Amino acid sequence: MPTITTRDGVEIFYKDWGSGQPIVFSHGWPLSSDDWDAQMLFFLGHGYRVIAHDRRGHGRSSQTAEGHDMDHYADDLAALTARLELKDAVHVGHSTGGGEVVHYLARHGESRAAKAAIIAAVPPLMVRTSGNPGGLPKEVFDGFQAQLAANRSQFYREIAAGPFYGYNRPGAQPSEAIIQNWWRQGMMGGAKAHYDGIVAFSQTDFTEDLKKITIPVLVMHGDDDQVVPYADSAPLSAKLLKSGTLKTYKGFPHGMPTTEAETINADLLAFIRG
Numbered sequence: 001m002p003t004i005t006t007r008d009g010v011e012i013f014y015k016d017w018g019s020g021q022p023i024v025f026s027h028g029w030p031l032s033s034d035d036w037d038a039q040m041l042f043f044l045g046h047g048y049r050v051i052a053h054d055r056r057g058h059g060r061s062s063q064t065a066e067g068h069d070m071d072h073y074a075d076d077l078a079a080l081t082a083r084l085e086l087k088d089a090v091h092v093g094h095s096t097g098g099g100e101v102v103h104y105l106a107r108h109g110e111s112r113a114a115k116a117a118i119i120a121a122v123p124p125l126m127v128r129t130s131g132n133p134g135g136l137p138k139e140v141f142d143g144f145q146a147q148l149a150a151n152r153s154q155f156y157r158e159i160a161a162g163p164f165y166g167y168n169r170p171g172a173q174p175s176e177a178i179i180q181n182w183w184r185q186g187m188m189g190g191a192k193a194h195y196d197g198i199v200a201f202s203q204t205d206f207t208e209d210l211k212k213i214t215i216p217v218l219v220m221h222g223d224d225d226q227v228v229p230y231a232d233s234a235p236l237s238a239k240l241l242k243s244g245t246l247k248t249y250k251g252f253p254h255g256m257p258t259t260e261a262e263t264i265n266a267d268l269l270a271f272i273r274g
Helices: 033-045 070-083 096-108 138-161 176-188 191-203 207-212 234-240 261-273
Strands: 003-005 011-017 022-026 049-053 089-094 113-119 217-222 244-249
Touching (some): 011 033, 022 033, 022 096, 033 049, 089 096, 096 191, 113 261, 138 176, 138 191, 217 234, 217 261, 234 244
Antiparallel strands (some): 011 049
């Protein structure tokens, strides 16, 4: 399996297919690069080089006990882009991966990047604070950690079968295959990485990161996102970016890159070509 080894000795698994302008995909919590199958195949077929990695502690990467924070996530992404000598790359991040992309661009600069897209992403800040009154109470995320520690398998099954894809909405038609694939990806990773990752995605404040980014960024979000609520995320991020474009999807769920892949892929392609 293709891997890179980070400065702190963590092996990061990645996929690297095709040639042409590179598109780098950063996945959400607690999944893996497999969550980008629909995008990887689509953009490969349109002549792009597609790259996706498993975040440390996720998928096929090392199940290390430490380093499950946005600084390490961004540094690991920087190590991958350097190893592959990427230039003019487009970075696409979903959910926690959107935070990873934002922090990477702010922390390591834009010299290798041309554009970015963040989809149902966690910035600017998920948790409620005095400065972010619209955020979710910290108790919500404490509850996630408690459920993960008590029965991770059951917790992951309930997320996939419920709010992640909007399968808990009236009239929804759940796909058992999609639910099982989400569960499979989650259970491939390490409990410690996923436990710590809840703090990373919920408590990291990306406000200053967003302000630093100058390349064009497409901010894509469904207004029925039950995981990262729309009002306190996408519109705020788009305003903080110097060259941000907000695209709102009526009724789309958090996992829209999977359930609404045709629409998301077409809009991403138009943005990249534009």
